[in-house]
Amino acid sequence: MRIYVDNVSVYLVSASKLDTSISLASGSHSVVVQAWDSTGAVFKAPLNLTVSGAAPPPSPGLPAPPAGAIVKSNIDQMTGWASCTVCAGANAAGPVATFSMVGNQASPSLDGNSVKFSISGSTPYSDALWWKQLGAVDSATNLKYDLDFYITNPGVAQALEFDNNQSNGVRKFIYGTQCNIKGGHWDVWGNAAGNWISTGIACSAPTAFQWHHLTWEFQRTATNVIFVGFTYDGVTHYVNRSYPARGSSAHELNVAFQMDGDYAMHAYSTWLDRITLTYW
Numbered sequence: 001m002r003i004y005v006d007n008v009s010v011y012l013v014s015a016s017k018l019d020t021s022i023s024l025a026s027g028s029h030s031v032v033v034q035a036w037d038s039t040g041a042v043f044k045a046p047l048n049l050t051v052s053g054a055a056p057p058p059s060p061g062l063p064a065p066p067a068g069a070i071v072k073s074n075i076d077q078m079t080g081w082a083s084c085t086v087c088a089g090a091n092a093a094g095p096v097a098t099f100s101m102v103g104n105q106a107s108p109s110l111d112g113n114s115v116k117f118s119i120s121g122s123t124p125y126s127d128a129l130w131w132k133q134l135g136a137v138d139s140a141t142n143l144k145y146d147l148d149f150y151i152t153n154p155g156v157a158q159a160l161e162f163d164n165n166q167s168n169g170v171r172k173f174i175y176g177t178q179c180n181i182k183g184g185h186w187d188v189w190g191n192a193a194g195n196w197i198s199t200g201i202a203c204s205a206p207t208a209f210q211w212h213h214l215t216w217e218f219q220r221t222a223t224n225v226i227f228v229g230f231t232y233d234g235v236t237h238y239v240n241r242s243y244p245a246r247g248s249s250a251h252e253l254n255v256a257f258q259m260d261g262d263y264a265m266h267a268y269s270t271w272l273d274r275i276t277l278t279y280w
Contacts, residue, residue: 004032008198012190024051025200065144069280072134075255076115076147076275077103081132088129088258097126097261108150110211110273119259120267125158129258131165136251138168140279143175143218145255147275150212154205156266157181161258162214163189164277172248173225175218179203182262188227191243199227201237211273220245253279 001018003011006029011018018033031047065071085097098121105114119128145164151157159182164175176189178196186203187196206212217228225245229238255277259270 001033001035004034005200006030008185008200009195010198010200012193012195012197014193024049026051063142065142065278066280069278070137070140071276071278073276074111074113074274075132075134075277076272077113078132081130083128083130085126085128088127089125095121095123095126097121097123097128097265099128099259101130105271108209108211108271110148114150114271114273116269116271117257117259118267118269119261119265121261121265124261124263124265126261126265127258129161129256131163131254131256133252133254134277135253136168137166137253137279138251140166140253141220142280144215144278145175145218145276146213146215146278148211148213148273149206150210150271150273151206151268152208152270153266153268154181154208156262156264156268157205157270158260158262159183159187159258160206160270161256161260162216163256163258164216164218165252165254165256166220167248167250167252169249169251170247171223171245172250173220173245175216175225175227177216177227177230178258178260179206181205186230186237186239188239188241189225189243191225192246193243194246197241197243199237199239199241201239203232253277 029049033045035043099119102116105116159178159180161178166173174189174191178187180187186199186201190197216230219226224242227239227241
């Protein structure tokens with residue numbers, strides 16, 4: 001069963017029952033609840049809604065990191081990054097892209113040492129993923145992912161993905177986010193459902209040849225991932241979405257970055273600098 005708001009999918013559940021709440025901005029909205037049964041039959045329930053009244057007060061976001069919080073800084077300068085292309089696609093079985101990662105970039109850079117990521121190829125919509133394992137931290141329940149990025153040709157980028165992944169031996173918490181450039185909005189990962197969900201917050205192509213600052217705030221419970229909110233180029237947006245985590249016997253904590261290619265796999269590059277993960 002899936003919910004569409006103004007022709008954008010905002011919720012998906014693989015079950016015979018749907019019970020959730022969706023935040024909508026003031027104004028008129030077209031809502032469709034759609035279901036598929038085991039025979040492939042499709043059922044739709046369209047609704048036209050008008051939302052009015054005062055908006056709820058904004059979330060205060062994460063509390064300030066305590067004195068004992070762990071800060072991993074300059075992760076972009078660390079060695080031992082891993083990467084893949086096929087695993088970055090749908091169901092970890094996507095097409096093959098041409099991609100590279102080159103560190104120790106003096107320019108462009110904010111601290112004199114950035115890392116350059118590039119993607120191209122011949123198969124449409126190929127992706128490339130890079131990640132850096134930081135060592136398992138099962139007890140962390142609050143994370144703040146902070147970085148700066150610089151892109152040369154944003155008009156050909158399909159999406160830019162900024163993630164953390166944490167596994168505590170019982171569940172895998174995927175703090176997955178993306179600036180869906182072609183779609184025009186920020187998405188978050190549905191975790192156990194395994195799908196991207198639009199936040200309804202706009203994300204158009206970033207300005208080329210300019211540094212952009214991004215900070216994402218995440219929390220988790222024993223069973224759920226919580227996307228608290230993010231600050232992008234000085235503007236804060238509260239997301240306040242929670243999704244069930246998936247089962248996992250692994251133990252890990254990492255930061256990740258993904259570049260998605262467009263229909264023609266136009267080449268482009270992105271630089272990351274001052275990557276920092278704070279957790280407690």
